[in-house]
Amino acid sequence: MTSPNLIDQQTIKQTLSDFTLPWSPDIRLLDANIIESITVQGQKVHLTLNVSTVPPDAAEPLRAKIEHHLQHLENVTQARVFLNSGTASSKRLVFPPRQPAAATSEKNVSTPWNQAHKHPPAKPNNANNGPIETLQSIGCIIAVASGKGGVGKSSTAINLAVSLAKQGLKVGLMDADIYGPSVPHMLGLEGQVEVVNHKLMPMTAWGISAMSIGMLVPQEQAMIWRGPMVMGAVKQLLSDVQWGELDVLLIDTPPGTGDVQLTLTQTVQIDGAIIVSTPQDVALLDARRGIAMFQKSKTPILGIIENMAYFSCPCCDEKTYIFGENGAKNEAQNLGFPFLGEIPLIPAIRSGADTGVPIVAQDPDSVAAKAYQEITELMVPVIKRLTQQRANKKQDSAQE
Numbered sequence: 289m290t291s292p293n294l295i296d297q298q299t300i301k302q303t304l305s306d307f308t309l310p311w312s313p314d315i316r317l318l319d320a321n322i323i324e325s326i327t328v329q330g331q332k333v334h335l336t337l338n339v340s341t342v343p344p345d346a347a348e349p350l351r352a353k354i355e356h357h358l359q360h361l362e363n364v365t366q367a368r369v370f371l372n373s374g375t376a377s378s379k380r381l382v383f384p385p386r387q388p389a390a391a392t393s394e395k396n397v398s399t400p401w402n403q404a405h406k407h408p409p410a411k412p413n414n415a416n417n418g419p420i421e422t423l424q425s426i427g428c429i430i431a432v433a434s435g436k437g438g439v440g441k442s443s444t445a446i447n448l449a450v451s452l453a454k455q456g457l458k459v460g461l462m463d464a465d466i467y468g469p470s471v472p473h474m475l476g477l478e479g480q481v482e483v484v485n486h487k488l489m490p491m492t493a494w495g496i497s498a499m500s501i502g503m504l505v506p507q508e509q510a511m512i513w514r515g516p517m518v519m520g521a522v523k524q525l526l527s528d529v530q531w532g533e534l535d536v537l538l539i540d541t542p543p544g545t546g547d548v549q550l551t552l553t554q555t556v557q558i559d560g561a562i563i564v565s566t567p568q569d570v571a572l573l574d575a576r577r578g579i580a581m582f583q584k585s586k587t588p589i590l591g592i593i594e595n596m597a598y599f600s601c602p603c604c605d606e607k608t609y610i611f612g613e614n615g616a617k618n619e620a621q622n623l624g625f626p627f628l629g630e631i632p633l634i635p636a637i638r639s640g641a642d643t644g645v646p647i648v649a650q651d652p653d654s655v656a657a658k659a660y661q662e663i664t665e666l667m668v669p670v671i672k673r674l675t676q677q678r679a680n681k682k683q684d685s686a687q688e
């Protein structure tokens with residue numbers, strides 16, 4: 289029997305020695321200067337093709353062919369082939385494998401030449417256009433959003449997710465912040481994502497399943513992606529990830545009202561959105577824009593959470609309202625949305641995020657953990673209701 293240790297760059301190259309270029313069959317792949325890198329880690333192989341000289345329509349088929357070949361090699365448990373359309377100074381890594389069902393709509397994303405144009409991606413894979421297979425066993429989907437960056441949306445989403453899991457729910461967390469994915473770091477997740485039956489498996493931490501672009505490509509790569517690629521990545525986080533059976537999938541959205549939000553609302557049925565804001569006017573103004581966007585796509589607003597509501601002095605317990613008092617609470621009242629609760633500004637929330645141990649997991653009896661728990665106690669019946677509504681909708685459309 290061959291030892292798994294025998295896989296290395298050289299053996300991978302050898303197995304590719306018979307490959308020729310489909311558009312120039314006389315030229316061997318190995319001689320064409322297209323293979324940019326081969327990384328072997330144990331039985332996992334990552335190969336990058338530089339397709340800057342490849343005819344536009346040939347790049348993706350070539351990628352798929354090589355990936356298929358590598359996946360079937362003895363002693364290879366995971367093989368992924370990436371496309372890089374850039375030169376050495378402007379590298380652009382193309383998000384990897386696509387599933388056949390999504391291939392048509394993601395064609396613009398997978399072909400580097402298309403990315404040069406600013407056209408929107410192909411017809412949105414709207415929830416109404418057909419269900420996404422990997423989301424079929426999910427009770428309901430809730431977006432956690434904010435208008436403004438840095439208000440603590442990711443910290444809130446993570447702690448809510450862990451707190452819901454502590455209450456016995458099966459929870460998934462999708463980090464849709466393509467440009468600044470913070471979920472892996474805040475959950476302390478490292479290492480390779482497993483691929484099983486051509487689907488990405490979510491990583492697990494603190495009782496929840498999570499997936500983020502930060503687990504798939506280096507941060508600096510995703511940061512230079514433009515509209516169509518970002519939209520494609522969001523779709524893949526939904527449709528190429530084996531989310532499995534979940535009571536709720538929380539989606540941590542990036543701040544603002546850009547491509548990601550648009551893609552999400554066009555691709556899946558979001559059952560509700562929770563808005564996170566600090567009490568400060570400028571954050572509330574942006575939050576209002578976020579609310580308007582969700583309302584436009586008929587996504588129900590489930591409520592508003594006030595984060596960094598106040599700082600409580602550790603010595604005397606005196607509350608200081610650093611960002612103003614009750615801003616988000618009043619806003620919820622004015623707009624007629626439920627106020628879900630307030631989270632104080634607490635150093636342990638920040639340090640928990642920095643060390644990858646959410647405060648809810650680290651210190652369940654702390655003031656911070658209790659604040660999150662109070663919110664999730666309000667969320668549980670809402671999740672049940674949304675799950676029922678989603679199931680009814682599914683049944684109705686099956687009968688149509």
Ligand SMILES: Nc1ncnc2c1ncn2[C@@H]1O[C@H](COP(=O)(O)OP(=O)(O)OP(=O)(O)O)[C@@H](O)[C@H]1O
Nearest residue numbers: 437438439440441442443543632633634637638641
């Ligand atoms: N209640 C809180 N108390 C103390 N620190 C907090 C609190 N909420 C968030 N933080 C810290 O504030 C910073 C920003 O939080 P976070 O990354 O969650 O915000 P965000 O709104 O998701 O940001 P972005 O829009 O950039 O993704 C982080 O360092 C986080 O640990």
